[in-house]
Structure formats: C-alpha cells, structure tokens
Amino acid sequence: MNLPNKLTVFRVILIPFFVFFMQPGWGQTGRYIALAIFIVASLTDLLDGKIARKYNLVTNFGKLMDPLADKLLVCTAIICLMDLRLLPAIVVIIIIAREFIISAFRLIAASNQVVIAAGWWGKFKTTFQMLMIIALLLHFDTPGYQYLEYGLMIIATALTIISLMDYLIKNKDVLKDQN
Numbered sequence: 001m002n003l004p005n006k007l008t009v010f011r012v013i014l015i016p017f018f019v020f021f022m023q024p025g026w027g028q029t030g031r032y033i034a035l036a037i038f039i040v041a042s043l044t045d046l047l048d049g050k051i052a053r054k055y056n057l058v059t060n061f062g063k064l065m066d067p068l069a070d071k072l073l074v075c076t077a078i079i080c081l082m083d084l085r086l087l088p089a090i091v092v093i094i095i096i097a098r099e100f101i102i103s104a105f106r107l108i109a110a111s112n113q114v115v116i117a118a119g120w121w122g123k124f125k126t127t128f129q130m131l132m133i134i135a136l137l138l139h140f141d142t143p144g145y146q147y148l149e150y151g152l153m154i155i156a157t158a159l160t161i162i163s164l165m166d167y168l169i170k171n172k173d174v175l176k177d178q179n
Helices: 003-022 024-054 060-083 089-111 120-138 143-170
Strands: none
Touching (some): 003 060, 089 143
C-alpha cells in the first residue's frame, strides 16, 4: 500500500475518534479535540491527492476510497453538527442527497467502463463544506461569528447544488446508454 492510500485509510480511521469527541459529554473541550481531528483528516485529503499525482501513485484503490473517505468524513461531521443543533437538517439533507446521487451516477458510469473525474465545482464544494464544518466546530456565540457561520452554510449549500447540476449536465450521456 502506497503513502497516498495509507493517508486515505488513516482519514477513515480518524472518523470514529471524531465522533467520540463530538459526544455532548465532552463539551467544548471535546469539540476542540474533534476540530483538531477533523483538520488533520482534511489535510490528509489534500496531501494524498497531491502525492499520488506528483509521484504517479494513482491506484484503483485510491480512486475508489479517496472520495468515499471524503464523503464519510464530511457526512459524519455534518450529522454530528446537526445533532448538536449547530447545522439545520435541510443543509444536511441537501449535502447527503447530493453525495448519494453522485455515487449512484458514478456506479452507472463505472458499469459502462466510464470513469468520471471530479470537477472544479466539486473541489470548491468540498473546500467550503470543510470550512463550514471548521467554523461550526469553533462556534463562537457572537453575532458577527454567527453571520460567518450562516454565510459559509449558504455558500457550501449553494456549491453543493451547483456542483451536482454541473456534474449531471456534463455527464448526462452516461444515462443515455442505460436500458
């Protein structure tokens, strides 16, 4: 197993620890520990792709597991934040629905031996989702900071919808080949 794949596996291993420290009994201290875990996990996402491309270490395992690890990390975090009433359910539903739709679309494409690369809208979406999660984990109870949180929620949600539409429009031909 190469380094990028180890980083991807490490990101998945960090998820249960993130959830553990997000439990209400840990309070604000737990959220800060969860924040540190989330940032480390997010950085592995950045690193594994850069290393894989730079050193030509792209593998089928990485192509499958890297996006899955990202989805697991983000979906876990937003569900925990919703449970703490820091993120509205509608935002969580939109983000998770988008991930299910894209995953289904990729499965259809794969069954036709078509590989669909991630687009720039998806990268922006992931970046803003992660920034939103970080801001919500910090969660300062001041009006100015709450505007920042709401702004990031709006941007992350809008990019989630835009990236879905972009993905479906660019890859609509994948569905034409289905019986």
